[in-house]
Every structure is written in C-alpha cells, then in structure tokens.
Amino acid sequence: MKIYSCENHIDQVLEDFIEKEENFPLLEALQKEERLSTNCTQCEKEAIYVVANK
Helix, strand or coil, X not given: CEEEECCCCHHHHHHHHHHHHCCCCEEEECCHHHXXXXXXXXXXXXXXXXXXXX
16 A cells, blocks of 8 residues: 655554554655656645555
8 A cells, every 4th residue: 555645644644544554654855857747646736645554
C-alpha cells in the first residue's frame, strides 16, 4: 500500500495507514522529479511524502 501526502495532510495519512494496515509505515520524502507528477491523496496539492509498507 502506498499513500501520497502533502505537508498539510501527513498526520491524517499516517493515521489512516496505521488504522488500515495495523502496523507502522515507512515515511519517505519524494524526490523533486517525483513530486511534479504526484498529487496528495487527500487533496490535489503536490505530494511531498510517500507512506508505504516495508
């Protein structure tokens, strides 16, 4: 599972991930090139983080 997040929604995305997956995720910052084509799953702003399984 991968969820993309902007700065404003990272707390909500982390909570949602933990609730669904019942474990702690990896949190990584997206590279500048990846940000250009990736939007936050909560809004449509540019994503700067990816929250994912191991």
